[in-house]
Amino acid sequence: MDFAYTPEQQTLREEVRQFIAEYVTPEILAEVEESGVRSRGPKTREMYQKVADRGWIGISWPKEYGGQGGSRIDQYIVEEEFGRVGVEVGGAGSGAPAILAAGTEEQKKYFLPGLIRGEISFALGFTEPQAGADLAGLQCRAVRDGDEFVINGQKMYTTRAHSGSHIYLMARTDPEAPRHKGISIFLVPMETPGITVRPLWTIQNDPPAPRRTTYGDRRTNEVFFEDVHIPASCMLGEENTGWYVGALGLNLDRVGASRYLLSVQRDEDIINWVKENDMGGYGPSQDPAVRDRLAELWIEAQVCRLMTMRSMSLVERGGTFTYEGSAEKVWAPEHGVKTTETIAQILGAYGQLLSSSEDNIEGGVFAHNLMGAFQSGINHGSAQVMRDQVARRGLGMPRG
Amino acid sequence: MPKDPVCGKDIDESGARASTGQTAHGAAEVDPNMGTRSFHNGQWYYFCSMDCRTKFLASPNTYTG
Numbered sequence: 001m002d003f004a005y006t007p008e009q010q011t012l013r014e015e016v017r018q019f020i021a022e023y024v025t026p027e028i029l030a031e032v033e034e035s036g037v038r039s040r041g042p043k044t045r046e047m048y049q050k051v052a053d054r055g056w057i058g059i060s061w062p063k064e065y066g067g068q069g070g071s072r073i074d075q076y077i078v079e080e081e082f083g084r085v086g087v088e089v090g091g092a093g094s095g096a097p098a099i100l101a102a103g104t105e106e107q108k109k110y111f112l113p114g115l116i117r118g119e120i121s122f123a124l125g126f127t128e129p130q131a132g133a134d135l136a137g138l139q140c141r142a143v144r145d146g147d148e149f150v151i152n153g154q155k156m157y158t159t160r161a162h163s164g165s166h167i168y169l170m171a172r173t174d175p176e177a178p179r180h181k182g183i184s185i186f187l188v189p190m191e192t193p194g195i196t197v198r199p200l201w202t203i204q205n206d207p208p209a210p211r212r213t214t215y216g217d218r219r220t221n222e223v224f225f226e227d228v229h230i231p232a233s234c235m236l237g238e239e240n241t242g243w244y245v246g247a248l249g250l251n252l253d254r255v256g257a258s259r260y261l262l263s264v265q266r267d268e269d270i271i272n273w274v275k276e277n278d279m280g281g282y283g284p285s286q287d288p289a290v291r292d293r294l295a296e297l298w299i300e301a302q303v304c305r306l307m308t309m310r311s312m313s314l315v316e317r318g319g320t321f322t323y324e325g326s327a328e329k330v331w332a333p334e335h336g337v338k339t340t341e342t343i344a345q346i347l348g349a350y351g352q353l354l355s356s357s358e359d360n361i362e363g364g365v366f367a368h369n370l371m372g373a374f375q376s377g378i379n380h381g382s383a384q385v386m387r388d389q390v391a392r393r394g395l396g397m398p399r400g
Numbered sequence: 401m402p403k404d405p406v407c408g409k410d411i412d413e414s415g416a417r418a419s420t421g422q423t424a425h426g427a428a429e430v431d432p433n434m435g436t437r438s439f440h441n442g443q444w445y446y447f448c449s450m451d452c453r454t455k456f457l458a459s460p461n462t463y464t465g
């Protein structure tokens with residue numbers, strides 16, 4: 001594995017930085033702040049279109065579906081640069097890997113270009129009130145009726161249900177089969193009659209988390225399905241193979257810049273703050289304890305970077321990728337919790353001033369990250385579930 | 401009018417189902433202050449709060465008789 005970026009990749013990074021300096025204007029940042037990192041307002045959509053026009057969304061996706069057939073590292077560079085200014089652009093977390101792996105030709109041709117243009121975005125409809133860590137206990141039913149399926153049931157903590165165009169839905173298609181074998185995945189348009197969305201506000205909502213908060217979401221949702229009729233062609237993969245399609249997709253969706261950014265951005269923010277600020281005669285950058293802790297955090301963040309690079313390299317070379325994404329999903333959020341705790345110690349009471357306080361520092365980002373760090377160890381697969389996957393897929397232990 | 405099976409409060413079912421707007425892509429949004437619900441054994445149960453629903457889900461037979 002070559003750890004250095006190629007000259008072309010360095011140039012790409014420079015181009016992305018220049019683009020950000022020119023087009024990611026204060027108005028766009030204000031809009032992102034207002035609508036939340038994961039929902040796009042009109043100005044952000046316009047800017048996103050420019051990013052897409054440059055061929056920077058879905059760089060590693062095949063050309064026949066609107067991608068560039070390029071490298072994941074290039075895609076990573078773009079995601080990382082945008083992530084640093086708190087703007088999310090496609091790529092990881094998009095649902096695309098599962099569609100590429102299991103979709104029909106028609107689905108690939110419809111969804112992938114739509115994802116690149118920013119017209120399609122998925123909410124992940126897996127968790128239910130009684131099926132979280134134990135996801136295979138899900139009860140939402142999809143019953144075949146000729147060329148259609150009829151869906152009844154509910155989902156919970158569905159983060160983008162209010163902003164996404166589709167829900168990537170896991171439902172039970174065979175209640176008689178063993179739990180993991182009677183499940184299918186459907187790509188359901190949110191506008192389908194019978195779908196109702198109820199907001200669930202999280203600890204990041206009041207006051208609203210600032211744009212550069214790298215952890216957590218302000219709003220998630222409950223989604224109710226009442227006699228929702230969808231064509232059978234909405235199914236992703238074969239009937240009753242949804243557990244495996246879903247697991248593969250989730251795993252591949254973890255490959256990208258977000259985990260490392262989650263790890264390192266908070267470290268960099270506090271390092272810069274400590275270097276530039278003096279809290280009433282207490283110069284923290286000269287304090288040996290502070291220096292020691294920050295150096296340690298930064299070193300740990302590099303472990304996450306290496307994990308990210310390894311994942312990308314494995315996937316790029318078509319190698320088996322089973323537990324590596326889960327390991328990264330344990331490391332980054334736990335490092336994040338440690339980072340925010342350390343930051344809370346260094347900043348003392350300053351670190352608790354939320355975005356609503358006139359006296360907040362850095363827009364309240366440190367305080368909001370302190371609350372949000374705990375969200376990231378739960379969403380997209382909890383730390384315990386991830387460790388269990390490492391035990392099974394990485395260490396060869398039987399299902400517990 | 402249905403009752404919350406856990407605390408016995410009257411539930412305004414039509415209020416709980418009434419659309420208060422639309423999501424960005426056309427799904428109906430409902431008012432979170434009107435309580436929540438659960439699809440259990442082929443039937444919707446309505447609750448005044450998530451608090452009551454979690455009690456119900458822990459032991460549905462206690463509340464469905």
Ligand SMILES: Cc1cc2nc3c(=O)[nH]c(=O)nc-3n(C[C@H](O)[C@H](O)[C@H](O)COP(=O)(O)OP(=O)(O)OC[C@H]3O[C@@H](n4cnc5c(N)ncnc54)[C@H](O)[C@@H]3O)c2cc1C
Nearest residue numbers: 124125126127132133134157158159378379380381382384
């Ligand atoms: C901010 C946020 C956003 C989310 N967004 C989405 C989304 O968009 N789509 C979606 O489908 N889901 C989403 N989720 C849900 C998330 O995936 C679940 O919360 C997670 O899977 C855990 O499920 P649970 O909350 O029901 O916890 P439970 O299953 O009730 O578990 C509670 C705790 O116990 C632990 N635990 C459970 N069983 C075991 C065991 N056998 N061994 C050891 N520990 C165990 C769990 O890891 C967890 O920490 C989101 C959650 C949050 C907080």
